[in-house]
Amino acid sequence: MPEDLVSEALRRALVVRRPPAGLIGHSGPGSQYTATRFKGLLARHGAHQSMSRCGNCYDSAHAEPFWSRFKAELLDGGSFPGLAKVPT
Template identity: 80%
Template sequence: MPEDLVSEALRRARLGRRPPAGLVIYSDQGSQYTAPRFKGLVAKHGAQQSMSRRGNCYDNAHAESFRRRLKAELLDGGSFPG
């Protein structure tokens, strides 16, 4: 996955949702997420990047599990208000 793709997705998400500073972006250690350009974009918007330590894919497992449960219980076939 190219870095341009994740950077553009972040830009579009920020424009569409306008999250407050402090947004947490969960990712793995992929080259697109560790690229200086993407990291700069994250910092520019006052967001924080959270990623697993190298070789430890379970670091963000609790966050991913929580988001999956939250989505399942809150959405129940619907959608978040936008």
């Protein structure tokens, strides 16, 4: 997964949702989440990053099946609206 993809997804979510400072974003230790751009985006919005240590892959094990099923049901026969740029 490229860094620009996750940074753009985060940027869009922050613009649309406008969370208050103090948001905690949890991610894995992948290079896209440790990239300067991604970390800077979190910092500019007053968010904190929570990250698992390398080799600790079990912290999300219970949530992954839920999200997988949720996405499958949400997208069953559906579609996303266009991918026009969200204003910054």
